[in-house]
Amino acid sequence: MTIAPHTLPLPPVENDILPAPLPDTAFLSRLALRRSTKVAHLQAPGPEGATLEAILRIGARVPDHGKLGPWRFIILAGNDRHAYGQKIAALLSARGQVRETDRLAQEENRFLRAPVVVAVVSSPVESPKVPEWEQVLSAGAVCYNLLLAANGFGFGGCWLSEWVAYDREALALLGLSPHEKLAGLVYMGTPTEPPSERPRPSAASRLTYWKADEVAT
Numbered sequence: 001m002t003i004a005p006h007t008l009p010l011p012p013v014e015n016d017i018l019p020a021p022l023p024d025t026a027f028l029s030r031l032a033l034r035r036s037t038k039v040a041h042l043q044a045p046g047p048e049g050a051t052l053e054a055i056l057r058i059g060a061r062v063p064d065h066g067k068l069g070p071w072r073f074i075i076l077a078g079n080d081r082h083a084y085g086q087k088i089a090a091l092l093s094a095r096g097q098v099r100e101t102d103r104l105a106q107e108e109n110r111f112l113r114a115p116v117v118v119a120v121v122s123s124p125v126e127s128p129k130v131p132e133w134e135q136v137l138s139a140g141a142v143c144y145n146l147l148l149a150a151n152g153f154g155f156g157g158c159w160l161s162e163w164v165a166y167d168r169e170a171l172a173l174l175g176l177s178p179h180e181k182l183a184g185l186v187y188m189g190t191p192t193e194p195p196s197e198r199p200r201p202s203a204a205s206r207l208t209y210w211k212a213d214e215v216a217t
C-alpha cells in the first residue's frame with residue numbers, strides 16, 4: 001500500500017486546535033518495534049516529490065525551544081549523489097589521504113547507497129534565551145523524526161554520520177557554513193529485507209529513581 005501525501009492533514013496554522021493525544025495501539029506498536037534499515041538494505045525507489053516534501057514537513061515538527069528552527073535540510077538525490085561523492089573522493093586524493101583506486105571509487109559511490117540522502121544541518125542561531133545545546137538537540141530530533149516519517153510512508157531509513165560529518169572541507173563542499181554542523185545523513189529507500197532486532201540497552205538498566213534521602217550533601 002502506498003500513502004498519497006495529499007491524504008494527510010494539511011499543515012496546521014498557528015492557534016489551530018490540534019487532535020489531543022489518544023491511546024493508539026498501532027502507533028505504539030510501531031514505536032515498540034521500530035528499527036533502522038541497514039544502508040546496505042536500501043534500494044530504489046526512495047521518497048520523492050510530494051512524498052519527500054511530506055517527510056521533511058513531518059520530520060521538522062520537533063520540539064524547538066524559542067521557535068528558532070535551528071536546522072535545515074540538504075537533499076542529495078539523483079546524479080548529484082555521485083557528484084558530491086566525486087568531490088569528497090577528490091578531496092581525499094588531493095590530501096594524499098587515500099590513493100587506492102578502489103577506495104576512491106568507494107567514496108565516489110558513498111551516497112549512491114540509497115536513492116535519497118537527507119543531510120540534516122544543525123544551524124544554531126544567536127539567542128539570549130536558548131542555549132546552543134538545546135538547538136543541537138532539536139536537530140537530532142529532526143533526524144529521528146525523519147526516520148519515523150519515512151517509515152510511515154513505508155520507506156526504510158538509516159541515520160549515519162561517518163567521516164564526512166567531521167571533516168570541515170567535506171562539509172564546506174556540501175554547503176555548510178563554518179558555524180554549522182552535520183546532525184546526520186538520513187539515508188532513505190525501499191528496504192530489501194525486514195530488519196532483525198539488535199542488542200539494545202533496556203530502559204530499566206538506565207533507570208534510577210531520585211530519592212531525597214540519598215542525595216549527597
Ligand SMILES: Cc1cc2nc3c(=O)[nH]c(=O)nc-3n(C[C@H](O)[C@H](O)[C@H](O)COP(=O)(O)O)c2cc1C
Pocket residue numbers: 034035036037158159160161162183184
Ligand atoms: C548521530 C548518530 C550518528 C550515527 N552514525 C553512524 C555511522 O556513521 N555509522 C553507523 O554504522 N551507525 C551510525 N549510527 C547508528 C545508526 O543510525 C543506528 O542507530 C543503528 O544502526 C541502530 O539503529 P536502530 O536502533 O535505529 O535500529 C548513528 C547514530 C546516531 C544517533
